[in-house]
Amino acid sequence: MNLRIGVIGTGAIGEDHIRRITNVITGARVVALSDLNVNRAKNLAKKYDVKFYVTGEEVIEAAEVDAVVIASWDPTHAQYVAASIKAGKFVLCEKPLATSKEDCKRIVEAELAGGKQLVQVGFMRRFDSGYRQLKACIESGEIGNPLMLHCVHRNPTPGPKHTTEMSIKNSVIHEIDVLRWLLGEDFKTAQVLLPKSSSLAENGLRDPQIVLLETQSGVRIDIESFVSCQYGYDVQCEVVGETGTIRLPDPAAVVMRSHGKLSYEIFSDWSDRFVEAYNIEFQQWVDGVKLGVVAGPTAWDGYAACITADACTEAREKGTIVPITMPQCSAFYGR
Amino acid sequence: MNLRIGVIGTGAIGEDHIRRITNVITGARVVALSDLNVNRAKNLAKKYDVKFYVTGEEVIEAAEVDAVVIASWDPTHAQYVAASIKAGKFVLCEKPLATSKEDCKRIVEAELAGGKQLVQVGFMRRFDSGYRQLKACIESGEIGNPLMLHCVHRNPTPGPKHTTEMSIKNSVIHEIDVLRWLLGEDFKTAQVLLPKSSSLAENGLRDPQIVLLETQSGVRIDIESFVSCQYGYDVQCEVVGETGTIRLPDPAAVVMRSHGKLSYEIFSDWSDRFVEAYNIEFQQWVDGVKLGVVAGPTAWDGYAACITADACTEAREKGTIVPITMPQCSAFYGR
Amino acid sequence: MNLRIGVIGTGAIGEDHIRRITNVITGARVVALSDLNVNRAKNLAKKYDVKFYVTGEEVIEAAEVDAVVIASWDPTHAQYVAASIKAGKFVLCEKPLATSKEDCKRIVEAELAGGKQLVQVGFMRRFDSGYRQLKACIESGEIGNPLMLHCVHRNPTPGPKHTTEMSIKNSVIHEIDVLRWLLGEDFKTAQVLLPKSSSLAENGLRDPQIVLLETQSGVRIDIESFVSCQYGYDVQCEVVGETGTIRLPDPAAVVMRSHGKLSYEIFSDWSDRFVEAYNIEFQQWVDGVKLGVVAGPTAWDGYAACITADACTEAREKGTIVPITMPQCSAFYGR
Amino acid sequence: MNLRIGVIGTGAIGEDHIRRITNVITGARVVALSDLNVNRAKNLAKKYDVKFYVTGEEVIEAAEVDAVVIASWDPTHAQYVAASIKAGKFVLCEKPLATSKEDCKRIVEAELAGGKQLVQVGFMRRFDSGYRQLKACIESGEIGNPLMLHCVHRNPTPGPKHTTEMSIKNSVIHEIDVLRWLLGEDFKTAQVLLPKSSSLAENGLRDPQIVLLETQSGVRIDIESFVSCQYGYDVQCEVVGETGTIRLPDPAAVVMRSHGKLSYEIFSDWSDRFVEAYNIEFQQWVDGVKLGVVAGPTAWDGYAACITADACTEAREKGTIVPITMPQCSAFYGR
Ligand SMILES: [Mg+2]
Numbered sequence A, B, C, D: 001m002n003l004r005i006g007v008i009g010t011g012a013i014g015e016d017h018i019r020r021i022t023n024v025i026t027g028a029r030v031v032a033l034s035d036l037n038v039n040r041a042k043n044l045a046k047k048y049d050v051k052f053y054v055t056g057e058e059v060i061e062a063a064e065v066d067a068v069v070i071a072s073w074d075p076t077h078a079q080y081v082a083a084s085i086k087a088g089k090f091v092l093c094e095k096p097l098a099t100s101k102e103d104c105k106r107i108v109e110a111e112l113a114g115g116k117q118l119v120q121v122g123f124m125r126r127f128d129s130g131y132r133q134l135k136a137c138i139e140s141g142e143i144g145n146p147l148m149l150h151c152v153h154r155n156p157t158p159g160p161k162h163t164t165e166m167s168i169k170n171s172v173i174h175e176i177d178v179l180r181w182l183l184g185e186d187f188k189t190a191q192v193l194l195p196k197s198s199s200l201a202e203n204g205l206r207d208p209q210i211v212l213l214e215t216q217s218g219v220r221i222d223i224e225s226f227v228s229c230q231y232g233y234d235v236q237c238e239v240v241g242e243t244g245t246i247r248l249p250d251p252a253a254v255v256m257r258s259h260g261k262l263s264y265e266i267f268s269d270w271s272d273r274f275v276e277a278y279n280i281e282f283q284q285w286v287d288g289v290k291l292g293v294v295a296g297p298t299a300w301d302g303y304a305a306c307i308t309a310d311a312c313t314e315a316r317e318k319g320t321i322v323p324i325t326m327p328q329c330s331a332f333y334g335r
């Protein structure tokens, strides 16, 4: 039986997820959607032969909806996740889980009170083949204990309303989650270095930034965030262990020799870079939901990422090293 | 509506295709199967909740079967393809289309007589992302006209009953098809060089072999076939054009620095190397069948590959340069 | 005419320089040497047919010595450099110029008082082909203004008496000099991060360490120092500019495919890694001396490196961000 | 004592060798030169303070000349080598040793009659670090017995008077020698494939060409020769052994990420690509001559290369597989 999914938010990402559920993965179909942009939503509803609802809450409560995907405006995530929990329905919420840690906490508490894990956060990198290979390699012991991670997260140009704060909250947050998962531990301190800004970073944007994290066991992480690097979308991650290092692979690309150079193309767009990760994320989410389990990053993971990102923001604003205090994680979340 | 598929032949590849249709791609399900190995087939029928038939012909004729996949023993391909055509059903036949060019010709003629393309041959490399990038790059004109191709096809060890002849008929035939597709033209001559055999090639096997092909326009191709190369499964393809060269990418792999070496893993198995290609092949075949079209390599392509492989075999046996005479292709096959 | 060189200090490095001057470069020969280890020195004197002197001062003052190479124990560098200046002879002193910034300052003042540049410090990386390509590329403007540098300096195992302090003073000091040269500016602040130590770092050694430097214009640099990385000697440098990035090339090495891996060797020894740089350094030094000029890193550069390394040490000890105050550089040093 | 060298032929290569002997290597100096272009030769004689002679024979016979370098017009090589043997002087002759195998044979016989090896042929690739690594790797047994070699030799554009014949005689001859040295055996057959010519190959030039060689033990070699490949000077060599493969490294080059591509530069000029090989070749030649030995490719190697190249030319002209008959090599040449 196909899992019947309601999608809240049908902007670029939401539409892409509808396409993915409909055409790419197996075992699910979209049955309901809603968006503030009613025209766009109705057109998509027509195109995909899906019921349109005026509000996200109606989608969540609709009898024909088994599970919910949230891809709406960030500040609305928390309310829809809460409503999904209340309705007892599985929900895959695009990151961030919420825009404040207080909201994250409320979600965690509500889920805990309900007694059943229902929430998955859309940190798709955990499903990327390269990161999975890194994790397997770390766990194999081949490079000994990890001691340092050197990471890079570059975009050719920032989105239209990108702010200095968003570089961490919306972009580096992917590293925050995936590195926490890779290492299996939380962070202890955060610091942010501000190199001189690129002359191509407009409107007072501080870009690039370097985020320094320290894990509870003392692993040191540096993350370069550079949202106006011009040349392409580029994600790098090197894990330095006691006896060796491993690097995230660059995507496979044709090697060309021409005009005096050997070259290969670098993606220009994050959605191309992680398209496979999204596909696997959705397939595994659907498969898990059918079995009644959340098989990806939980509400707690979303909460932990939010706490960490907030500490980074504070560190950037104050120019100091900021301690990160992680609340005790309930056994409910399996840690 | 899901396309209902009957699978003939449930050995390793057939079973993998059942899994693929059921769990990986969208829009299709397996409804019937058969295999000479009745026990194995019945177990799979049970596992996947699919009807078991005693003969392939029964699968083909079953009312609930919309389309057929053939993954049986090579010498049986021709009869099942013929029966599928007779039944007016779309059929995806694993390579080879048939074990003799006479059989291929009969299939082509039957399809032509039926007036509708129904047959696709399982040359999955045409769906590999790397080859697709190569083709796009050639067609873009970025490297000028192709003049030479240098290809490598290596397996760590041959299958249990591998013969000198099979290196071309079962292995290099993938290059024969994909290069024909890449260049958009047929071959004019074939020659086979026999280097001294590896001491690790057993039972009189001549291994490696080098196949030299010349296209009708004069492009020169060398294909190293080495089925006992020991170190891994490795497929390489370099296209040399008038102004530059392009190479098939190696699969993306974690880069490790340890024990005095930088290294990354090479696949040991062809099915891992081309798993994505198989997935895309099946998804596009299903999508095409629903629209009533064959969107991959046709019966004619299977025929052309067989003629070319036979010429290579003759060239190897005689030690001479053998001309390849390709029959006139009907407009029916769109060339 | 051959430049006649006296070598002070004939340990491993000193002996290697004697070999280099004698057999590798052109236009110079060794005519005198001395070392505290008299037996070893006398043997080398015999082997290379060179005069042995009891003290370094005697070498410097010998009438047949045109120029001096210092490769003795670090704490003796300052006195021999001072004596060379006093004798009016050109001197190439292995790094460090001196073990304290006060001594460096005295050398600079003595040279200034003498009115002629005579001192070159043995920062050989400036002569490495890879770093030279990086510098040319930065100056070409191809990647815009540099904003960040990510550097790595790894040794398989530390020397026998290696201390936590020496990781910066003896090893990272190479980065300090070469990055200052690469960017053409001095440093403003230093910070040192201490990841958890490798379990393979013995005797209380803090290893790895991460040195963070900020240049006067705001370029941010991170340097991983890891002297017990086990796997090899590995130096990496990536410059991130406003429109692109460039990386120091790995040394050219045969690419092997075997045992399921593609691999190539990494040097295990710094002297192999930079052998060409040493050869060029010496050839250019000899050529420059014959023309009466110092064509490499000056006493001032040695002084600046020492000040920076001291600030890093203070930053590590205090766990704070330490400002770096660079004295005004005299026009004598051409800045 | 410096070896005193006379240089015959002071075109681009000859002048480069004068510079090399004077400024780069150690233990030798140029004392005499001659060239048909008297003005050019006299200017160089002045610049390097060297005696000018009208004829090559005078250079060879000059009392102050210890050893001879021949870099004159190819058809004159044989006579100058013969004169050097007659004078009992060591001679380094740029390839080819002679323009006909009859001339090569006469040189070999003269040297044999003289009873002392005096001749080295300028096959500089044997001194290239990459080829040396390949040879060491083959001899280590790490990849088992070599079975196949895939080679590429590309120039961006041909010289002004380049002919179809010269692609083998002047260019592929480098592969002929270096592969013979790499494998330690002679060739048994030759064949030449002519792909369709590049539209950028002018004046009837057949370009590219593919040379197929078979060694006496049955190793199969393919060499792509493409003198108008446009994009750069590119030499590749892959050795396929029974258990693995090795590839000649590309020269180390800065890796740049910019404009949507990762890229690095490819040399445009063979003299840049092999500059280090030339330096080592000359240094080792000088060192050997001082010890009274020829430490590089001998007259016999020049003869064997000429025989092989002639067979390739015949194979190209006739379009057939041509047997290569190598005369019995005297023990004098140590084989
Ligand atoms: Mg996401």
Ligand SMILES: [Mg+2]
Pocket (backbone or CB within 6 Å): B094, B095, B122, B123, B124
């Ligand atoms: Mg197949």
Ligand SMILES: [Mg+2]
Pocket (backbone or CB within 6 Å): C094, C095, C122, C123, C124
């Ligand atoms: Mg040094």
Ligand SMILES: [Mg+2]
Pocket (backbone or CB within 6 Å): D094, D095, D122, D123, D124
């Ligand atoms: Mg040469």
